[in-house]
Amino acid sequence: MELLEKIEQFINELKNNPHISVNEESVADNRELLEYCNKKKNFEKVFEKTKIRVSEEDWKYEDLGALSLDWDATTNEPDEEYFWGGFQLQNFSAALSSRSNFWNRYNSQRFWKNNPQPEAEAIWETFLPKLNYINGSGHGSDGTFGCILREEGIYPCPVYFYDSGIWFKMNLEMKEYYEKMLECKAVYYWQYFYVATEEIVQKLGNFKPVFIEYDEKYLEGPHPFGDKFRDGTFTYSAEGVLHQMKNIIKRFPKLFPDMDLTYFKEKCDALENALKQ
Secondary structure, eight states: OOHHHHHHHHHHHHHTOTTEEEEEEOHHHHHHHHTTOOHHHHHHHHHHHHOOOOOGGGGGGGGGTTOEEEEEEOOOOTTOOOEEEEEEEOOHHHHHHSOOOGGGGTSOHHHHTTOOOTTHHHIIIIIGGGEEEEEEOSSSOOSEEEEEEOOTTOOSOOEEEEETTEEEEOSOOHHHHHHHHHHTTTBTTGGGGGSOHHHHHHHHHHOOOEEEETTEEEEOOSOOOTTSSTTSSOSSSHHHHHHHHHHHHHHHHHHOTTOOOHHHHHHHHHHHHHHHO
16 A cells, blocks of 8 residues: 555544544645646756655655644543644655755754854754755644755655754654654654654753853753643653653553554653663
8 A cells, every 4th residue: 555545544544533633634635736746857856956866666755745634632531631643744855855944943043153062053054954844743833843864966865853953863764754653643742752762861851052142141941832741841851752652652542442552662661761860
């Protein structure tokens, strides 16, 4: 079964799940757009612009552009927290060739241009423009993006997870990324289950950017988003990731009773143990 059909099937399964509310999806619109999509021409333009030659077998990822999903769930259990998932997918050719500026609101110029870290200028000038998203959240602007890193002449592109100004290399190829997304029901923060535990602890536990403005220093953590964890206890931290991992493991048995959570529990335990050290 092709990936597009798998995603369509996945969305239909969610719509038929009595505990899931599917708020929006654009599969029908996507099907209409596909009729006007000239994949050969699109990827020829990609090569002209980036010297990235996409194998014809992978042109199929262009079919996913414009697909979106937004879902949330209520099971009326005690101490239940708001629970959601979804995605907004971008055309593959656009992700490879279009200007990358999605990160601008999270990695502001006043940090990267003024921060006295030696690597700051290189990150702002060379790394972040190479990073472009293949999907964002379908549930509003929550700062999470699945990304590819575009290097001239290099294909396939490495896959990254970007979260509100911090990025993580994922040990997944793009096909695996989409497959894992479906396996995880595209639940919020699913990508952290496929990020190295030590990197979560290192980047979310220690990252304290310094904003320099008018000769004053303001210490802040990575950009907080109040809607990430509604109780306000964890806004953006390794502890916050662990909190959501536990919430997923708690809620999935009722929402998706046939799902094997062995791997997810192992990753959750690994992060919890690492944070205790």
